[in-house]
Amino acid sequence: MNTLLDAVREGRMDDIRPLLSRLDRGGRKAVLDELKVLRKEARGWRWGERTRARKAILVAGAGCHTGAAGCATWLGGRDMRDWVHSPYPWVLEVLGDREPDWLADLARRLAARAVESDAEYCLVEELARRAGCPLPVSDGMVLAWAERVNSSRWQAGSEKPLVDVLRADTRLDVLVPHLLTMPELPSVVAWVDSNSPANSWPAALTALVAEGLLDRAALLDACTARLLRGGKPTDLRFCLLVVRGLGPTSEEEAARVADWMAMAADGPSPVAGHAQEVLARLDAQGALSVRQLAEVSGAVLFRTEKKLVRAQLIQLGKVLRRNPSAAEKLLPVIADAFGHPDTDAQERALKLAARALPAATPEVREETARMASLLAPVHREAARAVFGDLLEDEPEAAYEEVLPPPPALRPLGPPPGSVAELTEEVTAALLSPDAEDITAFERALDGLVRYARTDREELVAALEPALAGQWWATAPKGEVEWRMSRNHYGLHIVVASLLGRVSRQSVHDGQAHPTGRGRCCHDALNGILYARLWEAAAEVRSGRLPYLLATPTWHTGTIDAGDLVERLRGYQALGLRAGPVDFAQALLRVRRTDAKEAAQEASALGTKEGDRLAAWLLADEPLAAVIPRHVDTDVEIGRDWLRQTVIKARRVLLTTRDNPLVRQSFPQPFQWLGSAHSPRNQNCYCWIAESPQWTATLPEDGETLAAWLLPSVAACVQEERGTAWLLPALAETGGPAAGAIHLALAYGLGARHAEDRLAAVDALLVLAARGRLDTALLGGELDVLLEQDSVKPNRLADSARTAAGTGAYGTVLSVLAPVLPALLAREKAPRGLSDLLAVAAECAEHSGPPTTGPVPGLAETAARGGTTQLVRQAIRLEAACRVAAG
Incomplete structure (x- = not known):
């Protein structure tokens, strides 16, 4: 065992398998325990030694595991996978004596983990080959395979056709179906070069279908399902290209009519547009019922995309010309478009309704006439010509502007009532994603200063365990001081000072360090905040101040003048001088409007700070006046x-x-x-x-x-x-x-x-x-x-x-x-002018004409004639102003 461990430490890969073969099951278990210790130890070695040893540790550990689950966990560890040169050939060597079922189990388990490289893909592939089992497929395996295919296209400096590379792959029937079920397609697959679309994945897959190497129905089903499910635009474009490339037959499209209807109703615009085209073909072939057309039309006409709405209205017009009896079911749907925000869509819908109205029952006609109240005022006259007496005259209510209520000022509230409450607020302010929230920051900063004076020991005892996981709680003190002096760590500076993680000298240097000397306002404003933090860091060490002067009254950062006077009165009673940065920030925050009474009270204090506050309130001038010129x-x-x-x-x-x-x-x-x-x-x-x-x-x-x-x-x-x-x-x-x-x-x-x-x-x-x-x-x-x-x-x-x-x-x-x-006076109308006129017309239809009088140039534009959107919207705006003025 010791000889094997020495070989592992020295990275002698070729010696590992012979030495392992001499160990029985118990010996391998003992070696594995030592390898686990060695694996942790190697994390602190230098890079070259660590890399050699870790490869050997990986190989030896794989050979020592007797269970496939443990071996997969060992091989898949994050710290055992960043290789420049793969150690997996040696892994396969030490696993050469395992049974096929064992190897198949290991291959499945490794594939289920995050396969992230070609080397890991090759390892799983070779394990499956030796086990004689199908290649296990997972998202990681397919991603690695796609990258591998993309790399293999380039040989000897020239690009090989993608379809040739894929055709030579014997596992297409396993990998491609899984490819289309992934949450996101690999970028190398989804990306289509507009300069060579024939060499893209969609084109290659449809070519392979034509050759019989891929199942056509399965590919069509997978792409249709993905379009229905939605996803990234690049993924949807990929599936659209595949579907169009497959050229579904009428029977295949008719079998998926419910899918096309759902796409047209809720899909992204490109997907909905394709679904519209398919449904139009099915309708022309008689494969779409009037009920289905009415159902999908109701959803599409609710969409905001003008192109889709216009196309659907055109389709409805074709159906009504071909089959007037469909008006009974289609007219209520058409009437829903009366409320569409696009007035052109309203006009088209009104014309369709006029065509269909004679064939409808009296009940449907009355219902459609009631919906006409949704039409924009520009169409009211035309609506009266269509519906006649069916259109009821409704008295127009006086216009009333609708504005949101002004944002209410939210007070910061009383300071934390206990050390436990303050600890909770400080911890939340430091750890939550909203650490920059003004209210949370200011309450925590003021609370630290308050309790550092009254309950310092209890506060330190509560904060130390709560913030033990912070980097500055365990890092060397010198490193903490060096980093905090060069980077902005917000409230961490104050807490670290309170807990003694930065020295008094470091805090003094932080206060003396010049801030706000940058050449932009961002540096200047940030510098004020840094100065406040270092001053507060000094105050929590001294415990001198009972509270901060600059703590806002309201969530915006504003301080009521009366509150600041009361705070200065409290300082006067205790014989305290204000922190210079804290007081300066308080002056910038105090509300100066209608503050004469507060100025008098401040002056009556007889202190330097009181006099400065009184002068600041009475001056009531902007910090820096803006020069009124461009x-x-x-x-x-x-x-x-x-x-x-x-x-x-x-x-x-x-x-x-x-x-x-x-x-x-x-x-x-x-x-x-x-x-x-x-x-x-x-x-x-x-x-x-x-x-x-x-x-x-x-x-x-x-x-x-x-x-x-x-x-x-x-x-x-x-x-x-x-x-x-x-x-x-x-x-x-x-x-x-x-x-x-x-x-x-x-x-x-x-x-x-x-x-x-x-x-x-x-x-x-x-x-x-x-x-x-x-x-x-x-x-x-x-x-x-x-x-x-x-x-x-x-x-x-x-x-x-x-x-x-x-x-x-x-x-x-x-x-x-x-x-x-x-804009109207320009020789060439800028893009978007018609949209501006449309918005202005809608506003005028609701609120009346501009209070400044007629818009210069509008009448001339409206008189140009033609059917362009610019002219149409100019006519609409002029009519709205004329009607409202009349």
Whole structure:
């Protein structure tokens, strides 16, 4: 046994099998116990020694296991699988004396584990061959096989046809069926090169079906089932290509009519479109009943995709021409389209209803006439011509704008009532995914300072076991101090200081380290937070303060002026001086509107902090005034590192004036905030420009914050995703909402990605609900951005449609009214203008014409004639304004 263990330690692979053959069952068990110890020991060795030994450990351990289950667990261990050169040939050697059933069991167990490499695939394949059993199939096996097939296509520098590689594989009938049942297809399988589609997997599989090497019915069933189930777009495209390549017969398509109906109703657009085509063919062949057509039509006409709805209405029209008696079942379905958001779809449905109405019973006609109330006002006159006396006159209710209720301020609440409660909150703030939540962070930070003064020993005793799993709880103290001094670890800094995991000198150095000296607002705002944390880290060690001054009153970060005065009064009673960073942050958070009484009370305290607070409240000026003029500047929006080129674009950004008071009387971390800034002198290299703490740092100066963050927000109109995340929070800030906030909102409404546009719509509705939205100002900013092509009309139309869908028709129309004239005046109508006109028309139909009067250029566009969407929607908007005005 000792000789075998020496061979394993030295990595002598060729000696292992002879030495194993001399051991009986008991000897192998004893060696296995030693190998388990050696396996753990080897984890701490140097890389070269560890790799040699681990290969030998793997081989010897496989030979020592007498059960297939234990052997599979041994071979499949994560730390025993990262090989540059595979040790599996030696594994097969030491297993050469096992019975076929044993080898088959091992192959099945290994295949069921995560097979992640060609070497592991070959091991299972060879085990199955020796056992004389079918190749066990699993997701990992199929993925490895697909990668192997893809690699084998390239030989001698040339690409071999995929169908030839697959044709030579004798296990296609086992692997391909499983391939189509995987949760996600391997990327090498699903990807189709548009330059050579004939050499793709879909084309190869359909060719092999034609040759009889794959079962046609099984492949068609698997692809149809996957289309029905849904999945990634690339996977669905793969299955669509296979289905189209197989060219199902009429009988095969008719046998799956329920599947096509389900796809048309609920599938993604490409899948639904194909299902529509199939159902249209079946209908033409008489294989689709009127009942089935009515059922699928009701679902498709409920979809938002105009192309699908239009195609379904065309199909219904063909059926009605061929079979007028079908009107009895189809007319109620057609009437459902009267409520479709697309007015063109409504018009088509109304024309179909007019054609089918004579063949329907009186009951169906009356029901259809009642549904006509869903039609847009532009179709009301046509509806009256179709339904006549059946159409009931309904008095129009007075329009009432629907806006969400203004967000309610949520108080932070009283501090934790016990050490146990604080421990729970601190642990949650450190460990939960929402560790950046403002409320949780501020309550935990203030609670640590409070209980470090009153119940320090109990707090330490409670936190130590609760946070024993944190990296800084077990790492060497020097490493903890080094890492925390160079990286932002949030609340961890304060807790580590309380528990003695960083020294007093390290805390002192953290306080003395200059922060907020970066060249962008992100560094400046983060620097204020770092300074607060290091100051709190010092305070929890000293136990000097009873509470923090900067703890917000409300969830936005705002402090009521009266609360701050009371806190200063408590400090005065105890003879304490405020922490300079804590007090400066409190000043930035205090609400200054209607605070004269609080200013008088602060001045009456007779303390330095009281006098500063009184002066700050009475000044009631923005931290940094935004200069009310646009600055057009070329800004870098992307870099192609391959070509070493920089993509630049024109941006409308803003500058801010300096504030001498901040630069003279605030601590160093706040100095950046008091200096004048323009986009030209902000060079931002932040990888992650996002923190909810930013709005909580300046909760009463949203306009200033918006001006500084405009370069980041403006990036949302290009490639950047997620940069409009803070717009709803900006809408909740205090102070005036002027040019900066409205310009940031304008960028968000024209963002490239839907989630950013949705955040902008939320901000728009919040501003409107709070009475802070200046629609003329926002429309003017959008007009500028549209003129320089920073915002695309079709993206703005999507945002406007989403906002209007909440019931804010008047608000949306007043924003669009200043935008439309310049777009209508262009020699060539921009893409998306018709969509903007459609949204404006819908708003006018509900809320009445714009309060600013007729839209310049609208009448001329409507008078052009023709049937383009631009002209049709212009006519609709003009008619809506005329009817509402009349």
